[in-house]
Amino acid sequence: MLLGNIALLTKKRLQWDAPNLRITNEPAANELLRGKYREGWGV
Numbered sequence: 001m002l003l004g005n006i007a008l009l010t011k012k013r014l015q016w017d018a019p020n021l022r023i024t025n026e027p028a029a030n031e032l033l034r035g036k037y038r039e040g041w042g043v
């Protein structure tokens with residue numbers, strides 16, 4: 001579902017590299033895969 005939302009935001013067809021967990025054809029879309037946490041918080 002997350003990849004679908006990113007595809008809608010970028011208005012492009014995304015190519016997913018599953019072993020490396022990356023989008024290969026749209027480098028800017030990789031930044032949307034993970035959220036940014038406030039200082040003091042993280043996973």
